[in-house]
Amino acid sequence: MKTLKYLRRDMRLGTVNRAYVFLIPLVFSLLMSLQFSSIINVFNANNNSQFGMTIMDYYVFAMKGLDYYTLDPFDLYPLPLYWFTFQMGISYFIAYYPEKDYSENGVNILVSGKSRASWWLSKVFWCILSVLVYYLVAFVSCAVFALIQGAGLSLGVTKEFEVAYFGYNMTYVSYSDLIVIAVIVPVSITAAICLVQLLMSFVLSPVTSFAVTCGMYVLSAYYTAWFFPGSFTIWLRSSYFDERGLDPVSGLVIAAFMAVTAVGFGIMNFEKKDII
Amino acid sequence: MSEIKIEDLSKQIKGALILDKVSITLTSGKIYGLRGKNGSGKTMLMRAMAGLLIPDAGSVIINGKTLHKDISFPESIGILIENPSFLPQYTGFKNLKLLAGLTGGISDEEIRTALDRVGLDPEDKRTYRKYSLGMKQKLGIANAIMGEPDIIILDEPINALDEESVKKIKKVLLEIRDKDKLIIIACHDREELEYLSDIIYEIKDGSIVDRKEITNDNA
Numbered sequence: 136m137k138t139l140k141y142l143r144r145d146m147r148l149g150t151v152n153r154a155y156v157f158l159i160p161l162v163f164s165l166l167m168s169l170q171f172s173s174i175i176n177v178f179n180a181n182n183n184s185q186f187g188m189t190i191m192d193y194y195v196f197a198m199k200g201l202d203y204y205t206l207d208p209f210d211l212y213p214l215p216l217y218w219f220t221f222q223m224g225i226s227y228f229i230a231y232y233p234e235k236d237y238s239e240n241g242v243n244i245l246v247s248g249k250s251r252a253s254w255w256l257s258k259v260f261w262c263i264l265s266v267l268v269y270y271l272v273a274f275v276s277c278a279v280f281a282l283i284q285g286a287g288l289s290l291g292v293t294k295e296f297e298v299a300y301f302g303y304n305m306t307y308v309s310y311s312d313l314i315v316i317a318v319i320v321p322v323s324i325t326a327a328i329c330l331v332q333l334l335m336s337f338v339l340s341p342v343t344s345f346a347v348t349c350g351m352y353v354l355s356a357y358y359t360a361w362f363f364p365g366s367f368t369i370w371l372r373s374s375y376f377d378e379r380g381l382d383p384v385s386g387l388v389i390a391a392f393m394a395v396t397a398v399g400f401g402i403m404n405f406e407k408k409d410i411i
Numbered sequence: 412m413s414e415i416k417i418e419d420l421s422k423q424i425k426g427a428l429i430l431d432k433v434s435i436t437l438t439s440g441k442i443y444g445l446r447g448k449n450g451s452g453k454t455m456l457m458r459a460m461a462g463l464l465i466p467d468a469g470s471v472i473i474n475g476k477t478l479h480k481d482i483s484f485p486e487s488i489g490i491l492i493e494n495p496s497f498l499p500q501y502t503g504f505k506n507l508k509l510l511a512g513l514t515g516g517i518s519d520e521e522i523r524t525a526l527d528r529v530g531l532d533p534e535d536k537r538t539y540r541k542y543s544l545g546m547k548q549k550l551g552i553a554n555a556i557m558g559e560p561d562i563i564i565l566d567e568p569i570n571a572l573d574e575e576s577v578k579k580i581k582k583v584l585l586e587i588r589d590k591d592k593l594i595i596i597a598c599h600d601r602e603e604l605e606y607l608s609d610i611i612y613e614i615k616d617g618s619i620v621d622r623k624e625i626t627n628d629n630a
Contacts, residue, residue: 144513242463242496246462248513252483406479409458409464411424
């Protein structure tokens with residue numbers, strides 16, 4: 136009950152009052168959808184085909200990320216800006232509000248709410264909800280654009296197009312696999328990264344935690360490995376699609392581990408923290 | 412009837428001993444004054460009583476319940492510690508309403524009464540960022556007294572207040588005390604502290620060095 140009271144306040148001050156950040160997934164989705172739309176047109180024209188596409192095709196394309204990259208000093212590999220900006224958007228959103236709320240209003244709100252653990256848990260739920268809303272905005276934006284482009288209102292994907300565009304490997308990725316690797320794993324891992332960042336913003340500082348998260352995402356773009364969990368937000372680097380890629384199940388396990396660790400350490404930290 | 416019992420409370424911060432084996436018992440129906448130089452430990456002692464500071468040794472027991480063991484914070488408390496901090500984009504009323512929402516059981520009418528008692532207009536549409544220093548201080552006091560909690564802790568409550576406002580606040584605090592509430596005040600103004608307090612504790616280097624009962628015509 137106390138956590139819910141805190142959460143209501145956090146949703147209002149931390150989310151509604153800062154809703155402008157959700158322009159990032161909106162713009163990201165529109166740009167990716169525009170790109171996808173022109174790809175479909177060229178593809179249909181070149182192959183004399185008429186793929187109608189669905190809203191899910193648009194979303195899956197937007198969230199595809201970037202191909203597996205093998206370190207090569209002669210291969211120039213520019214930082215994938217769209218993907219990076221999308222991930223940085225939610226990290227920025229998470230970075231400052233909780234610590235600011237604590238340092239500026241902590242005395243009043245903690246004494247009024249009378250629970251350190253509830254205050255922290257509220258921030259945890261706020262963080263997870265923010266990630267969900269962020270991805271939801273991206274999905275809805277893709278869906279609206281897709282519908283305007285005449286796509287079907289279906290959560291299924293156009294398998295023939297996916298295989299033709301993404302390649303032969305796509306044959307082995309079922310629809311349910313795609314939901315796991317393109318929807319569930321990226322959302323879970325982003326939420327887990329945000330929770331760790333949330334904890335770091337108190338233990339270190341918001342700026343440091345944001346910088347560390349940025350660094351981790353940059354490294355994830357260049358080096359696909361479980362210890363750079365940003366890699367799991369890129370479904371093209373899933374082992375279901377690329378044999379060198381990451382197992383999505385391990386992504387879920389890592390996300391769960393990160394989340395439990397961040398929540399646990401956060402409670403321990405706040406129960407013993409002086410509010411000065 | 413409220414009671415704060417502090418037993419051998421010690422606290423170090425960054426190697427500096429800020430509270431040194433403090434032992435006092437405070438009971439309701441009285442105003443307790445804390446006096447001491449800057450950095451003597453007054454504010455830290457208040458923070459410890461409010462549950463904001465985790466003791467290194469000793470304990471703070473509120474109505475038989477030990478802080479950080481049985482409870483995280485006192486169950487019925489209002490505080491103003493150092494500079495009040497509120498959300499700049501909201502009015503005074505809205506700020507208190509948000510905090511009352513966390514506390515629970517405080518009506519809009521009680522919020523309006525608290526604002527009115529300290530000399531703020533509950534219907535004032537100005538946001539907190541447009542408040543003067545004195546108005547900010549009054550809002551901090553209104554926050555501490557709204558709903559008339561059993562324990563009220565005020566650190567330098569009359570800072571930045573004009574003479575008339577000081578009179579008003581003193582009257583309000585005495586009224587609240589007479590409703591069997593426990594009030595703790597730290598104040599640099601010796602005269603005002605002696606006027607308000609029933610008992611004054613002198614703090615030096617984190618220790619209680621003197622206890623003085625005040626006899627005046629406020630009782």
